[in-house]
Amino acid sequence: EYYFDHVMRMVQPDYIPTDDDILMTRNRTSGIILTEFDYGSVHWSVVDVGGQRNERRKWISCFDNVKAVLFVVNLSAYRKVLFEDRTENSLVESLNVFQQTFNNPTFVTTPI
16 A cells, blocks of 8 residues: 555656665565574574464474573554465564463473
């Protein structure tokens, strides 16, 4: 909807994306994506496990020696439904997944 509302601006030859244009962009992740980088003297490995229901069964293989879990939720999901289930609110689903993750025995000693 956002892009349809702004299409005339975006098709201009001198178009430069606004902060909102960038923030409204979403790439649905599929599979497991590993990004590694160094920040100061610390080496980071960040694993994006994808949020779709069919991707979740792959998650557990990513959690060996995890030091922390950063759970990211799309705050605009309060008015959206799932890609896989058009009857389920996305934010409610995210809260359920957070609770399942938080209560998983794998993370009993892991900061979330």
